[in-house]
Amino acid sequence: MAVLKEEEAISLAEFAVKSALKKGADEAEAFAYEGLTTTVAIERGQITKSSRIIDRGLGIRTIVNKAVGFSYNNILTDKASIEETVLKALKSAKASKPDKNWQGFPATKPFHQVKNTFDEAICELSPEDLVKAASIMLEACEKTDKRVFPVEGGVGASYLARAIANSNGVIGFDRGTVIECSLATIAQESGEVTPICFEFNAERLYKINPEWVGVEAARQAASALRARRVETKNMQVILAHFALQQLLYYTLMEAVKADCVQRNQSALQGKLGEKVASEIVTIHDNGLLDGGLRTWKFDGEGVPQQKTTIIERGILQGYIYDNYTAKKEGKESTGNAFRAGYLSTPRIEATNFHFVSGKKSPEELIGEVSEGLLVYSVQGAHSSNPASGEFSVVATPAWKIEKGKIAHAVKGAMLAGNIFEVLKNVLALANNERKIGQLVAPWILVEDVKVIGR
Amino acid sequence: MKDTLDKIIEVAVQKFGAEYAEARAQKLFKTMLTVKEEKVEAVREGIENGVAIRVLVNGAWGFASVCSFDASVLSDATSHACKMAKTASLKLKNPIKLAESKAVEDRVLVKPKKNPTEIPIENKIKTTLTIAKNVLEYDNRVKSCTVDYLDLVGTNYFMNSEGAYIEQDKLYVWSRISATAKEKDVYTFSREEVGSTAGYEVFDIETPEVVGERAAKRAVDQLKAKPPKGGTFPVVLGPNVVGVFVHEAFGHLAEADLTLSGSVLMDKLGKKVASEVVTVYDDGTIEGAFGSFKYDDEGVPAQKTLLIKDGIVVGLMHNKETAKKFNAQPTGNARAEDFRTEPIIRMRNTFMAPRDYSLEELIEDIKFGYYFKSFRGGQANLDGTFQVGIQEGYEIVKGEVGEPVRNASISGNTLETLRKVDAVGKDFELWPGRCGKGQTAFVCDGGPHIRVLEVLVGGGA
Numbered sequence: 001m002a003v004l005k006e007e008e009a010i011s012l013a014e015f016a017v018k019s020a021l022k023k024g025a026d027e028a029e030a031f032a033y034e035g036l037t038t039t040v041a042i043e044r045g046q047i048t049k050s051s052r053i054i055d056r057g058l059g060i061r062t063i064v065n066k067a068v069g070f071s072y073n074n075i076l077t078d079k080a081s082i083e084e085t086v087l088k089a090l091k092s093a094k095a096s097k098p099d100k101n102w103q104g105f106p107a108t109k110p111f112h113q114v115k116n117t118f119d120e121a122i123c124e125l126s127p128e129d130l131v132k133a134a135s136i137m138l139e140a141c142e143k144t145d146k147r148v149f150p151v152e153g154g155v156g157a158s159y160l161a162r163a164i165a166n167s168n169g170v171i172g173f174d175r176g177t178v179i180e181c182s183l184a185t186i187a188q189e190s191g192e193v194t195p196i197c198f199e200f201n202a203e204r205l206y207k208i209n210p211e212w213v214g215v216e217a218a219r220q221a222a223s224a225l226r227a228r229r230v231e232t233k234n235m236q237v238i239l240a241h242f243a244l245q246q247l248l249y250y251t252l253m254e255a256v257k258a259d260c261v262q263r264n265q266s267a268l269q270g271k272l273g274e275k276v277a278s279e280i281v282t283i284h285d286n287g288l289l290d291g292g293l294r295t296w297k298f299d300g301e302g303v304p305q306q307k308t309t310i311i312e313r314g315i316l317q318g319y320i321y322d323n324y325t326a327k328k329e330g331k332e333s334t335g336n337a338f339r340a341g342y343l344s345t346p347r348i349e350a351t352n353f354h355f356v357s358g359k360k361s362p363e364e365l366i367g368e369v370s371e372g373l374l375v376y377s378v379q380g381a382h383s384s385n386p387a388s389g390e391f392s393v394v395a396t397p398a399w400k401i402e403k404g405k406i407a408h409a410v411k412g413a414m415l416a417g418n419i420f421e422v423l424k425n426v427l428a429l430a431n432n433e434r435k436i437g438q439l440v441a442p443w444i445l446v447e448d449v450k451v452i453g454r
Numbered sequence: 455m456k457d458t459l460d461k462i463i464e465v466a467v468q469k470f471g472a473e474y475a476e477a478r479a480q481k482l483f484k485t486m487l488t489v490k491e492e493k494v495e496a497v498r499e500g501i502e503n504g505v506a507i508r509v510l511v512n513g514a515w516g517f518a519s520v521c522s523f524d525a526s527v528l529s530d531a532t533s534h535a536c537k538m539a540k541t542a543s544l545k546l547k548n549p550i551k552l553a554e555s556k557a558v559e560d561r562v563l564v565k566p567k568k569n570p571t572e573i574p575i576e577n578k579i580k581t582t583l584t585i586a587k588n589v590l591e592y593d594n595r596v597k598s599c600t601v602d603y604l605d606l607v608g609t610n611y612f613m614n615s616e617g618a619y620i621e622q623d624k625l626y627v628w629s630r631i632s633a634t635a636k637e638k639d640v641y642t643f644s645r646e647e648v649g650s651t652a653g654y655e656v657f658d659i660e661t662p663e664v665v666g667e668r669a670a671k672r673a674v675d676q677l678k679a680k681p682p683k684g685g686t687f688p689v690v691l692g693p694n695v696v697g698v699f700v701h702e703a704f705g706h707l708a709e710a711d712l713t714l715s716g717s718v719l720m721d722k723l724g725k726k727v728a729s730e731v732v733t734v735y736d737d738g739t740i741e742g743a744f745g746s747f748k749y750d751d752e753g754v755p756a757q758k759t760l761l762i763k764d765g766i767v768v769g770l771m772h773n774k775e776t777a778k779k780f781n782a783q784p785t786g787n788a789r790a791e792d793f794r795t796e797p798i799i800r801m802r803n804t805f806m807a808p809r810d811y812s813l814e815e816l817i818e819d820i821k822f823g824y825y826f827k828s829f830r831g832g833q834a835n836l837d838g839t840f841q842v843g844i845q846e847g848y849e850i851v852k853g854e855v856g857e858p859v860r861n862a863s864i865s866g867n868t869l870e871t872l873r874k875v876d877a878v879g880k881d882f883e884l885w886p887g888r889c890g891k892g893q894t895a896f897v898c899d900g901g902p903h904i905r906v907l908e909v910l911v912g913g914g915a
Contacts (some may be wrong), residue, residue, distance in 0.1 A: 049515030050538035264597035383831030383843020387641035392863035392912035414912035
């Protein structure tokens with residue numbers, strides 16, 4: 001299966017929209033998606049498999065009497081199958097109930113330029129190239145420390161394309177690439193097993209560093225050995241990239257969604273203009289971030305992606321919207337309608353949630369802590385209370401900091417608190433910004449976090 | 455379909471010399487809808503058709519997935535899969551070998567009392583709206599309610615180079631109900647799930663009234679709850695929490711791929727890891743349960759697998775690859791979410807077997823501790839560190855259930871905690887859920903009430 005050309009993808013979407021209008025829809029929208037992913041996987045210390053996955057489909061939303069219907073299909077061989085999908089979407093809309101807040105699909109608006117989101121070199125990579133990158137990562141890991149075992153990992157390269165059309169004349173096509181290498185490790189020594197340590201590097205352009213990932217995954221696991229318990233007390237905590245991403249994803253990134261705010265599910269409801277974080281905290285949702293993992297010209301509804309200020313120097317400035325929630329408040333969408341390919345209707349998600357970094361090096365940040373923890377990752381963040389922001393998680397892997405230096409690895413320590421208190425207690429920011437999923441952030445130093453040891 | 459798959463296997467084996475080849479074709483039809491408060495967000499229906507091809511060549515795996523049944527597309531995909539495997543084998547130190555399993559030919563039909571494909575969409579809308587109505591009308595402090603509904607029906611066609619050919623119907627009905635309540639500055643959140651492989655009749659037992667009230671009552675009750683004290687306490691865990699504990703904290707470690715990856719169970723087979731009142735099964739054969747099926751995605755029949763017997767680890771969950779390594783039999787735990795993914799070792803219905811205590815007897819000796827009744831998420835690590843978040847919990851004071859606590863979680867080391875289980879109840883419940891391991895699998899977890907002498911409780915702020 002050759003990849004769809006821009007004209008082909010757009011004409012599929014336009015055909016579906018026209019067909020829906022002809023068959024009685026008041027409004028219609030079609031979203032075509034194509035993904036081609038090649039991976040090489042590492043399992044238990046060796047490269048064991050390789051895969052190639054091609055997924056392609058069309059999702060159609062139709063509106064009949066203010067009721068929404070949706071149908072998708074992944075067999076795009078002929079017009080008849082698209083027309084059949086259109087009929088299903090219409091049937092769904094007719095069976096559904098009118099929504100008085102429905103105010104139409106988005107109107108056309110020029111898209112902004114995006115930079116460094118597509119690299120032909122990634123499309124041209126062969127499985128042999130990926131095997132080579134995976135071998136470099138694996139060898140770097142093995143060379144770094146003999147006590148470390150690479151549990152799993154791999155290298156994956158993807159080509160992704162999306163096209164949209166709606167009955168207001170919105171038309172768009174965008175394509176992008178992503179390449180990623182990752183390695184999970186454990187270290188073993190005299191009967192002790194460390195928790196899983198993980199490192200990865202994902203980029204839109206072909207400039208990953210598998211060697212660094214291998215070395216770093218090994219270094220983390222080796223230094224997680226000889227873990228000891230800590231006392232129960234409130235202390236300073238440095239949240240490294242993954243830990244911060246996990247905690248924010250299930251709390252703050254929920255609380256800023258207009259849908260949660262409008263439905264009384266957000267602790268940030270009614271707090272626009274109020275201080276919700278330490279004044280060194282500034283966060284943007286930047287759908288146009290140069291080379292951002294979630295950077296696209298347009299969102300899942302064909303609205304241009306943009307940069308939206310969420311928190312500026314500690315003051316809450318805005319929420320993120322899709323077209324529906326924005327129109328409900330007489331506002332414009334912020335371009336945050338997210339789609340999981342062709343399979344779903346859009347929902348609100350952050351794009352590149354950019355926690356603006358500071359000036360201190362990570363070493364300087366550690367140097368500022370007289371007694372505290374350095375937390376690389378947390379376990380159980382998904383059990384946080386999304387409405388209140390309360391969390392209760394295990395810090396793993398984590399290290400104790402004493403007098404500005406890493407003292408030892410920590411075992412079984414829990415962190416409990418409320419993310420909105422954490423944001424108010426941010427003392428300092430490092431300069432080591434990274435992209436992790438939707439989050440782009442540095443390490444942050446937070447005071448007064450409840451640590452439950454034993 | 456049989457001829458199509460036959461061709462794939464033939465090309466892989468004859469032309470590319472595959473040691474093993476399997477082809478899985480799927481025709482799936484999904485209906486989904488979401489209700490927010492009393493508003494239907496979107497009714498969604500979709501078709502997902504495709505084929506997964508997995509081959510073992512020179513001891514390495516190759517995998518290809520395409521959304522097409524077209525002969526030329528499949529022929530390309532087969533050759534891709536075989537070439538990918540050869541490339542992957544370039545640096546192989548230990549070639550992969552597979553345990554053989556009996557080649558089965560079967561046609562598996564589902565026999566629902568109420569087939570979701572025959573239920574008009576209007577009825578599904580009515581059911582979900584009624585759930586939402588029951589949640590919202592329970593109390594005026596309930597502020598929001600989201601009800602998600604999914605039904606999936608279809609057929610899997612499986613063939614491998616050992617001569618198996620299985621046509622197996624699939625049927626899942628699932629719903630998730632989330633409610634939030636608010637009073638002053640206190641926000642609470644509560645979630646319930648319904649899931650079945652039997653049919654739409656699951657809503658005759660888990661009626662909109664029953665599940666709606668269960669979700670709403672918890673959200674409201676938690677409003678007056680206080681944060682727990684952090685520290686080590688005796689606890690009584692309800693079936694719902696026991697389920698997620700045996701699944702997350704123990705079950706994942708007993709998935710043989712993770713055992714081999716260095717989980718703390720690696721050298722524990724045949725050894726005592728838990729107190730002798732602990733017996734744990736992973737069972738794929740419970741009729742209608744959310745984690746049940748007849749054949750896994752390597753064509754191996756599902757079975758009832760004993761993992762811990764009276765405190766001793768007696769079994770692991772295997773696919774064909776790990777079974778060969780352990781010189782064991784495949785247990786029917788190889789599951790793939792769909793044709794886009796490879797089968798990996800997954801749990802089915804995982805539970806602790808009941809014994810003889812009543813809930814009162816479990817609680818009466820505890821001076822101060824906690825009763826944790828319902829969970830919100832859980833996660834384990836290979837070193838045996840687990841965390842289980844609690845959405846419904848109470849203090850136990852002087853042998854009686856006391857005031858509610860909110861946003862608690864428990865943590866510890868799995869094996870240490872299993873040794874501290876000192877009493878197991880006589881009741882039994884099985885709860886549906888979804889498990890993530892790169893792919894999503896539908897499962898059940900459960901057990902009776904149990905008492906644990908000591909566990910680390912993470913308190914609120």
